[in-house]
Amino acid sequence: MRAAFSDTLVALAKADPNVLLLTGDHGYALFDAFRAQCPDQYINAGIAEQNMVGMAAGLARAGFRPFVYGLAAFVPVRVVEQIKLDIAHDDLPVVLCGDGAGFVYSHLGTSHQSTEDIACTRAIPGLTIYSPADRFELAACMEQAYAQKGPVYMRMGKADLGDVHTLPPALPMNQFQPVARGLGPVTFIATGSMVRTALDIQEAGYPDAAVWSVPSIKPIDENQLVEIARGSRLLCVLEEHSVIGGLGAAVAEVCSIHHPVRVLRIGVNDRFSHHCGSYKYLLQEHGLDLSAARAAVDHAVANLQP
Known part of the structure; x- marks a missing residue:
């Protein structure tokens, strides 16, 4: 996924000289190709994320297309106020890229882990949230984020879990993407790193279940979700994020209004980690x-009631 991120960003920047990359002193190796091919479009804003987001807002007002990169614990969590007031309030075309979402930066502890970023950003009006599961979804989400010319948060989690698609998914990316077809009473809905876990559970014990990837947390395709719910007795939602305010919450909110169905939310419960590891x-x-999610x-x- 990281290679797809770099490749897509380079391609967008070479096609449009107004595309700029801002980073808060992160990702040097990741951006070697970008700095080599688009050196005048690269800005290291230093470890000052609030200032970096304000800078991106000003550049967007001047006609540039900023991509702002940081760890998800800092972009967006540290800069929620700046995202709300500087970017989203005026509908500016800034793409915020939060890398290492969830528990990726495990040994660095709670300060560098991000299991609340979707909840923080879902409530900001007009902010699109993408959470790609593999390199295909990531490239498509980035291209769509550039094309839509509005504020976007791109959530990137565990990068080395392999592909869940064999071909690029169908556009637009605000649709649920099929990973495995099925007509059974159980349906798996997952996002980001947990799509792989959902697929592993399906393959091991629920071969007649469908698996859907959700690369777009907001907007979420309510009509498609209701159709999925109508064909299921149990929706199993998996995410490497808090069960409060994340994908599972969004699914439950939609279904409670349009088609009540049992929703199992598999995510991070309302607590911090007890240990470092x-x-x-x-x-x-x-x-x-996999074992606990399957259980x-x-x-x-x-x-389930008969």
């Missing part, structure tokens, strides 16, 4: 590893 360890501690699904299926 590896990415694998933190997934286990929070019940997001949660099995329990919900066993308790």
Whole structure:
């Protein structure tokens, strides 16, 4: 995914000299290609994320197309006020790229982990939120973010889990993307890194279940979601994010109004990590590893009313 991010950003910048990359002193190796091919379009704003977002807003007003890169714990979480007032309020075409969402920066502790970024940004009016699952979705989301000319938050999680698609997904990216077809009573809906987990659960124990990836958290395709819900008795929503205010919450909100159905939310519960450890360890501690997620699904299926 990181290579796709770099390649797509370079392609956009070479095609449009107004595309600028701003980074808060991060990602030097990641941006080697960009700095080599588009050196005049690269700005290292230093470890001053609030100022960087304000700078991006000013550049957008001057006709530039800023892409702002940082760790998701800092962009957007540290700069929510600046995103709200400097960018979203005036509908400026700034793309905010938060890398390492979820527990990716595991050993660095709570300060560098981001499990609340979707919740923080969902409530900001007019801000689109993308959460791609693989390199295909990431490239498509970036291209769509550039084309739509409005404020966007791009959430990027664990980057080395492999592809969930074999071909580029269908546009527009605000639609649910099919990963596995099925007509069973259980449907898996996931975003980001957890699409791989959903697919693994489906392949291991629920071969007749459909798996849908949700690269667009906001806007979410309500009509498509209702159609999916009408064909299911249980929606299993997986995300490497808090169960409060994330994808599972969005799914439950839509279904409660238009088609009530059982929604199982598999995500981070309302607590901090108890211990520091590896990415694998933190997934286990929070019940997001394959074994725990599968057990949660099995329990919900066993308790479905006949």
